[in-house]
Amino acid sequence: MAEVKVDDIETNHKVLVHEDLKDEPHPNYYAKGESFEAVSNEENASQLISFTRMFKIHKDDFKEITGFGELLSPSEPLLTYHNFIAAYWKLSLMYSKNDTYDFIVAYVGPTKSPKDFAKGALGPNAFHMQQAPPTIKGSVRFGSTVHGMFESLTDTDLAEMGTTVKVYVASGALKTHMLEKIFAKSECLYINVTLIVAKTYFNIDKFIGRAVGIDTGGNNEATLASVLRKEKHEKHDFVFTAGDSSKNDSVEFYVHRAILAKSSPTLASIFALKHSLMTDQLLVVSNENRIIFPFLTENDMKVILTFLYSGDVELPKFDSFAKVGRVLSLIVSKDNLLNIFKQWDQQMANFLLDLVRENKHEMLVLATIKALIAIYSAPYGALPLSKRIAVSILASKINEAECTGKELLVSDELKEITKKCSIDKQLASVMQFKYLYTGVKKEYI
Known part of the structure; x- marks a missing residue:
């Protein structure tokens, strides 16, 4: 008998994983190397897309069900994905009266395992504005496999329940006496689930706008241009040094206290009181009217100065998000910081989507890996749009x-890049998405 692991993830809910099922063949509906955005039956394209996947539960798992209301679930969710929008669904069998099981499909969200935010997180690491599809259709079939072919004993439609969370149920879909017939032919109960979702739900454009600048109270483009050229503008009265002068890699920018004080309360306080902060990210040299940013490069400093002078938000280099983000978190307001991350997310997402739309596939692998390095170096939840897009592109x-x-x-x-930056965490997320998605048959109906 296979070893069974039981994980009680909520009251009356059991997820059981048989070790001998993990190595069974996993179907790949994209085995010809098609894009994950491809939809089968394209010659009959419509406004409805069906998603079908086979799940299985070992016969020994049913021994764990001892009373009414207890639930048994496959170890994996059903993923409905198209056009960079993902929706995960939790599947459950609930033992009910009259020796039957109800089959339940519940919307989980844009990520397969929502969890509390980590300390310091900026928000959920997914499309937090994404709601469940307004309505879906679907069905579930139970049966066994004989010589690799699925034989269905039942076919039941799903009906929506009147709950605040999107839940669909096939009441009494599985009779316990059917299990005897199924297990006479197979070690597992096979569950064939189909969900039908309107194509309009998968509209990435409604999540991504075109980034615009932030009003910092000034209009200093001409002055900014001079500062970025590292010129000693006639009215400059302070110096920002990027890099470590002891290593001869520092660059000086001649800046203006009055302008910077308007866009940064922290800098206004430093200019007025000549005090340092409890951080190694910026060092105030009071007798020189200078602040040293020892970990920033020239390009990093230009990104920060562009925002402080004009309110325009520019993307840092992929390996500078953490450095630039740490400094910005010290010198700008929380609202402005959140807005900056939002615009970075929009800009990166639009850049990746433009590469896809322009068929610049030769650039996509490099671009998505750079994006994922940046995303994973930023605070949790800072760049959810670009994360979903980068993960799905690279998985495909x-x-x-x-x-x-x-x-x-x-x-x-x-x-x-991969010599300097570990991408193990990023690839783990990509490969998990790839595994869950390739086992789903997607087609127009």
Whole structure:
């Protein structure tokens, strides 16, 4: 008998994982290397997309059900994904009266396992404004497999329950006496689930706008241009030094206290009181009218100065998000900081989508890996839009390479990046998404 692990994740709810099921073949409906945005039955394209996946529960798992109301779930959710929008659904069998099981499909959200935010998080690491589809249709079929072919004993439609959370139920869909017939042929109960979702739900544009600047109370473009050229403007009265002068890699910018004080309360206080902050990110040299930013590069400093002078938000280099973000968190208001991250998220998402729309596929692997390095270096929840897009693009590209035998477009630049930056966490997320998605059949109906 297979070893069974039981994890009580909520009252009366059991998820059981048999070790001998983990290594069973996993279907791949994109085995020809198609894009994850492709939809089968394209010749009959419509406004409805169906998502179908087979799940299974081992017969020994049912021994854990001892009373009415107890639930048994597959270990994985159903993922409905299209056009960079993901919706996860939790599936459950609930033992009810009259020796039957109700089948329950509940909307989880844009991530498979919502959890409390970590300390310091800026928000959920997903499309937090994403709601469940207004309505779906669906069905569930129970049966067994014989010689690799699924034989269905039941076919029941799902009906929406009147709850605040989107829940659909097939009441009494599985009779206990049917299990005897199924387990006579198979070690597992096979569950074939289909959800039908309107294509209009998968509209990435409603989540992504075009980023605009933030009003910092000034209009200093001409002065900013002079500052960024590192010129000694006639009215400059302070110096920002980026880098470590002891290592001869520092750069000086000649800045203006009056302008900076309007856009940064922290800098206004430093200018007035000549005090330092309890941080190593910026060092105040009071007798020189200078602040040293030892960890910033010239480009990092230009990103920060552009915002302080004009309110325009520019993307840092992919490996500078953490450095620039730490300094900005010290010198700008919380509202402005959140707005900056929001605009970074929009800009990065739009950049990746533009590469897809312009068919610049040779650039996508490098661009998505750079994006994921930036995303994972930022505070949790800071860049949810670009994370979803980057993960799904890279997962699709990896699947294409594995299925066609073509090498990923690995450049010398990418090799250098992966030497300097670990991408293990990013790839784990990408491969998990790839696994969950390739087992789902997506087609127009």
